[in-house]
Each structure stands twice: as structure tokens, then as C-alpha cells.
Amino acid sequence: MNVSELEATLETAGFSPYQASAYVALLELGAATVPEIAEKSGVPDSRLYDVLRTLESEGYVEVYEQESLRARIHDHEKLQARLRERAGRFSDARKEIERRWEEPPVEETVVNAVTRFETVLESAADAIEASDTQVELAVSPEQYRTLRPALQTASENGTSIYLAISTPDGEALPDPESVAAVCTEARHRELPSPFVAIVDRSKVYFAPHTGSANEYGLIVDDRTHAYVFHWFFLTSQWAVWEPIGAGERASTDYLDIRYLVRDLVPLLEDGKTVRVHVDGADTESGQQRTVEGIVRNVVHSGAGGTGSGSAARNGRVTLELETNSGTVEVGGWGALVEDVEAHRLRVESVT
Template identity: 55%
Template sequence: MTVERDELTGVLEDAGLSPYQADAYVTVLELGSAPVTRIADASGVPDPRIYDVLRDLESNGYIEMYDQESLYARANSLDEITDDLQSRANRFTTATEEIERRWNEPSVERSTVSIVTRFETVIKNADEFIREAESQVNVSLGVEHFERLRPALREATGRGIRVNLSIHTPDAGREALPDAEELSEVCSEARHRRLPSPFAVIVDRTKTCFAPHAGSMNEYGVLVDDRTHTYVFHWYFLTTQWDMWEPIYSSLSDEPPIEYVDIRYCVRDVAPLLRDGATVKVRIEGADTETGADRVVEGRLSGVTTTGFEDAADAQAIASFGGQVALVVETDDGPVEVGGWGAMVEAVEAHRISVLSVESGTAD
């Protein structure tokens, strides 16, 4: 394929030559060895500039100049020049491929919800999110992906992060499950789901990594860095991957101090105690819903709020607590109403709840 002269000089300019340098170099290629005066006449380079332009080309390795009665110029060996141009072309090709990859798989930093095409992208982000967790991690995965996330889960558990691990196995078998010693290193509690399931990681109720199970007709992944969307995945995890399946390991204590990262589980457990007249003392770490500042609330529970289900306070299924759920804490400064993650109408958004003591009593 023949390239027109203007196109060739344009490409050389893209490669870093000035317009005069590109014009002069193409002229030298066309003339072969030629006097500088002839090169000036045949090119569009002004006579006063031709010597400086050719010396610049010589210093860059494109041509060489020599005396033969008058000053001549000729093109240098093409190997170095073609290698340089090929290297530049490869960089453009690599950049093009990277642009296409980033377009197809945008990073979470540039979009709160991203659809990606490779599972590798999903599990890589899951690993990063788990290592950055501040409070809690909910994980649903198959045994084939457990080893991949084991180091990140171990690190999070070691930092005191509440890790809920739901593992699903092929054909509902338990023989492939990690043993209790392995699970103690990587989670706070583990449950066995006896059905195929999607891959899901929900971190601090703000970040989600999701991919359909292997039998799905579609191959894709979803990356979320947003509270509102993650709220949907959080409830999906609780109601389909967690609450209904049997525990196979737990490091959680049934005796005070008892820690909760989800207010709904706390309300489910303490509501019957309060109804029976027990004195329940708590310490709650969270944030002020007006200012966003860290806030600690400590005192005696005087009541719970549950809306949306008439008998929620007597229910065991966490799905029964889908409405407003709150705790009322009697402090030295008066009562404080505490809600869960995303609380808006309560004074405090609870991130971690500790039941410090429970003293039995008699209901009025």
C-alpha cells in the first residue's frame, strides 16, 4: 500500500518530528544522497532554516551529513528508525487495548454501579473490599472460590471484623467444606447453603461484588460502591444465603458481652428479655445522624421500635424486621433513639452494639 507524501509527513509529525523536520526527512528519502542546497529547493523548508533542521535530524539519528565539495545529506540506516516507529506503534496498540478494557470494565472509582464481563474482575475487587472493611463482611461463595479469598478473610477476621461466611457446595455435599479449625481463622460464623448460589460479597453495607452462579445463562458481574444499591444485596444475603441455613461454625458467645453489627438481630434477641422485665445494658458505637460525627451511647435499654410487622418483636426470621427497627437507650443525659445502618429518623446510626449485661426481672 502506497502512502501519500502528506500522510507520511503527518505520521512522522505524530512520531515527534516537527513539520520542517518531517518534510526535510521525506525529501532526503526521495532524493537519496543530495546537496543541502538541493534538499532546500525540493522541500518546503526555508533556506535560512535548512541547516538547523538537518542538524537536528542528524542528532536524532535520521540522517548523516558529510562534505563532498559541498555539504551533502543522506538517510541513515533504517533499522534504528523503523524500530523506534514500531515501538511507538506498539504503544498506541497497547493503549488502545487498555482503553477498550477500561471501557468494558470501568473501575468502581468512576461509577457507583459497574457491570463487568469477567469474573476475575469481580473476585479481585472482592479481595480489595474485604481488606478495606471497617465493620462487617458478608460472603456467599462456593468451595471453589474459598481458597482465593481465604487470605483476605483471615486478615479481616484478625482485625476484629465481623465476617459472616455462607458456603455452598455441589450436590448439597458437606465433604468439601472447610473444617472448624480452618473456619475459625477466616470468619466469625459460617453456614452451609445446600443449593447452588451466586457469588456475593457485601462489605460495610456500602460495597458489593456479585456474579451469577456457574449455571447461569449470562456471564457478568456487578460492582457496587453505594449504600442504596448495596442495601438490596444485603437483604438478599440475609434472607436467601444466611438466615435460613444451619450454622456449621460460630465464635460468637451467647452470654454477655454479646456483640452485634446488625441492629435487627439485637432487637430480635433483646425484645423478649425486655418484655419479661430484664434489665439490659448496652454500649453502642455509631454516628450522629445530624452531624456524621462518631458517637458512643451507653446505658439501659428501655424499649425497642419495630414497624411494618405487627408481631415482629416475637419473630425469629430476620425478614420480619424489614421496617423501622430501633433501640431506646436511657443514658445519663436522657433517652436516645438508635437506628441501624442508614438510620435517618433516629438520633444515632449504630455500627456496633454490645450487650454488656442482662439482669433478669419480673414483668409488670
């Protein structure tokens, strides 16, 4: 390393250019007079006095009188320690830059914890009333009655509503006709259940079931969290329980493409022709899109299979529909490679 490179390194460590030049000159001269240091370093005499006093105050050089004003290195180990510290910080910075470059971006999410269940219920009611796609809701009869006006509004707006009503203590269920008027389908769960509302695949409202030792609520605005709660709803609040009421669309409507595939594959293997109607979103534009056509193929990858026992829960699931405008690929929640992300699927006919 030449003199220029050494001075540049000291500047990186926090020295001023004049301080770096004076210090390197003293390393070569040893003890020297101010004029000697000025000549060797190139630092003007008028500035050199202040430079040496500053280096002295920081413990790097010693300035003393011996016939004339002189200076020498006081403690080179102190500077070496400073350089080692800086080197460590640069190394840490390099590793952090590499980590941040390689790790996937973190989406911003909104997760709020609240202490009052009423806050969760009121927020869920507002979201349900404003929904335009889908609501999945697990409630007690009392909670259902509180939310029924919001469900009525959402149903009138064309929202698909899947309602699981829990009665662990034998409480009477609401009137089935009343329930059918405000939902696509309702089911009866006979075990304790937390309050869960998943609205438009992006908002989640959650609170533990009554009697839980933990009293809190979560209000979440994030599609990834919503997807996790969606599968919690499907597997524990919905799939294993019997229907108690249904609207006009319920008999052939599906919450998730994987449950449609579970029932569809045996029909296709038996040579049936199945026409499916899909309400969803275009994966490129994000705009709402409706398609209808004959199922020509089911693409499934990953473990778990498409049999009736698996619900096709793992891997990619895609329907290839032959429509009037050509072949359209339909995927499930979070579809990327397909043409349409399905929000609601309905079997129109089986022949």
C-alpha cells in the first residue's frame, strides 16, 4: 500500500485529509519539527498547528517543546484498534447488504390486536356490509343475529356468504329459512368455535371462543394471513359439518377450487361432461372476470392427489375450461400462472 492509499484509508476511518497526511508523515519521520512535518506531508504551516493539536487531543500524537515545537506518534495501537473496529463494521455491513439482497421482499401488513370483542364484531360488521366478493363466517347464534343486517346487505350486493353456526351448549339454531335468506350456504358446528370472519380474501376478524382463558381479538388486513384463516375455516369450521340452510346458489357452489376438484375428478374419470361457471379476477389486470365452459382437463401437481379423501390440498390445481372464446385456465386463491383466480365456482351441469 503506497502513501496515497494509506492516507485514503485513514480518511475512511474518520481522519480529515490534513490529519491523514500529517499522521503518515510522522510514521515515517518519527519525532520531527513542525517545518519538517509540513514539508513531508504537504500540509500548510498555517493549518498544521491546529491539525497536530486535534490529533493530540484524540490521543494519536504527542506535541512537545524541545528547542522548537515538535511532534511524534503517541500510541499507534489506539489507531489500530480504531481501524479494526471500522473493518468489523464494514464486514458486518457487507454481510447485511448480501442478506437484504438475497432475502425475499417483505410485504407490508396490518395486524392489530384489541382487547374488546365488541371492537372485532363491529369492525367485521362494517367489512361484511361493504364486501363485494366473499365472506366466510364462524359465529354463535347470538353473533349471527348481531351480524344479520350486514349479511343481508352483503347478500343483496351479490357477495357469496358461507356461514358456520356453532352451538356447543345445545343452544337453538336460528330459523333455517331466515339463515338461507342471507347466505349462500350455512352449516352447523356442534363444538365450541372461535369467532372468525374472512372478508373478500384480504381482511380477517378473529377472537377466541367464549370461555377461553385468553381474551383478545385480531383485526388483520393481509391476503397471506387471510389465506391461512381460510384453510382453518374450511377444514375445522366447514368441511366436516352438515348443511342447515342454503340460498339459491348453494347446491353446486364451492368455496375453493380444490374442493371442486375433489368432486370433479371422479365424474371426469367416468366420462361425464361437466360445465362450470367461475366468478373471479383476471390475474393480469386484477379486474373481476366471469367465465363459463366445459372442463377439458384438471392439472394437479404436488403431494396429496385429487382423490375424495385429500380435498386436493397440496400443490397447484388448475382447471382448463373450453369456453366460447377459447381455452381459459382457472386457478385458486393466489393464482399466478393461470388466466383467472377463482373466487366462486359453480357446477352448471353434468351430462
